[in-house]
Amino acid sequence: MILLGFDVEEFDLPLEYGRSISFDEQLSISTNGTNSILELLRSANIKATFFCTANYALHKPDIITKIVNEGHEIASHGYYHSDFKPEHLKQSKEVLEDISGTEVTGFRMARMMPVDEAEIKMAGYTYNSSINPTWLPGRYNNFDKPRTWFYEDGVLQIPASVSPLVRFPLFWLSFHNLSLPLIKWISLAAHRKDGYLNLYFHPWEFTDLHDKEKYGLPGYIARNSGELFISRIKNFIEWAQSKGLEFSGTGDFASSIMEKDTATKKLIPAQ
Numbered sequence: 001m002i003l004l005g006f007d008v009e010e011f012d013l014p015l016e017y018g019r020s021i022s023f024d025e026q027l028s029i030s031t032n033g034t035n036s037i038l039e040l041l042r043s044a045n046i047k048a049t050f051f052c053t054a055n056y057a058l059h060k061p062d063i064i065t066k067i068v069n070e071g072h073e074i075a076s077h078g079y080y081h082s083d084f085k086p087e088h089l090k091q092s093k094e095v096l097e098d099i100s101g102t103e104v105t106g107f108r109m110a111r112m113m114p115v116d117e118a119e120i121k122m123a124g125y126t127y128n129s130s131i132n133p134t135w136l137p138g139r140y141n142n143f144d145k146p147r148t149w150f151y152e153d154g155v156l157q158i159p160a161s162v163s164p165l166v167r168f169p170l171f172w173l174s175f176h177n178l179s180l181p182l183i184k185w186i187s188l189a190a191h192r193k194d195g196y197l198n199l200y201f202h203p204w205e206f207t208d209l210h211d212k213e214k215y216g217l218p219g220y221i222a223r224n225s226g227e228l229f230i231s232r233i234k235n236f237i238e239w240a241q242s243k244g245l246e247f248s249g250t251g252d253f254a255s256s257i258m259e260k261d262t263a264t265k266k267l268i269p270a271q
C-alpha cells in the first residue's frame with residue numbers, strides 16, 4: 001500500500017528565500033500543480049489525499065470541488081501556511097468541510113512542525129500525518145519517534161516514510177535529488193519493513209521552479225521540478241503498480257487501522 005499526500009498551500013516558499021511573490025501568483029502556481037497532479041492520478045486510476053490550507057480553499061473553492069469530484073480526500077494543512085494558532089485547527093476543519101461537503105478527519109502541520117496532540121484531538125481530527133521520523137538539520141530531530149503508525153493522545157499518527165536503518169527520508173526532496181532507481185530501491189526496502197509507504201509532495205513541485213532570479217530557490221529544490229517532476233512521479237507510480245503495490249488515500253488507511261484496533265480494544269474511541 002502506498003499513501004500519496006499532496007500539501008495544497010499558498011506557494012509562500014520564495015518568501016523564505018527573500019523573493020516577493022504576489023498572493024495571486026502563489027495561488028495560481030499551486031493550482032497549476034494541482035491540476036497536473038489530478039491528471040496524473042486520473043490516468044493511473046488511483047486515489048490520494050490533498051492536505052489543503054483553508055486560505056487556499058477559500059480562494060480556490062472550485063479546485064477543492066474538483067478534487068472531491070474526482071474521488072480524492074480533503075484533509076487539513078492548517079488555516080494559513082505561515083501563521084499558526086491552536087484555534088486554526090478547528091477553524092480550518094470547518095472551512096474545508098463547508099467548501100468540500102466532506103468530513104475532514106486528517107491533519108498535516110505546515111513544514112511538519114510539532115503540534116499539540118491534545119489540541120488536534122479537541123479539534124476533531126482522528127489522524128495526524130505531521131511527523132518526519134528522521135533528522136533534518138536546522139528543522140527537527142525525530143529519531144526518537146516511531147517510524148510507523150502509532151497513537152498519541154488518542155490520535156493516530158502516520159509518519160512519513162524513511163529508509164530502514166539510517167532512516168533516510170523518502171520525502172519530496174528525495175524525489176528531486178536521487179536517481180529514480182535509488183528511490184525505487186529505498187521505497188521497496190521501506191515497504192518491505194513497514195508494510196506501507198507514506199509519501200508527501202506539494203503541487204508547486206509539479207511546476208517549473210528553475211528561475212532562480214524569480215523564486216530564489218536553491219538547486220536542490222528546483223532540480224527536476226515541473227515537467228521533469230511530473231514524469232518522475234508518473235514513472236514511479238507505474239513502476240509501483242507493476243510491482244503490485246496499491247495506492248490509497250490516507251484517511252481510508254487510517255480508518256482501516258482504527259477499525260481493527262477498536263475491534264481488538266487497542267483503541268477506545270472518543271465519546
Ligand SMILES: [Zn+2]
Nearest residue numbers: 007009110111
Ligand atoms: Zn506545507
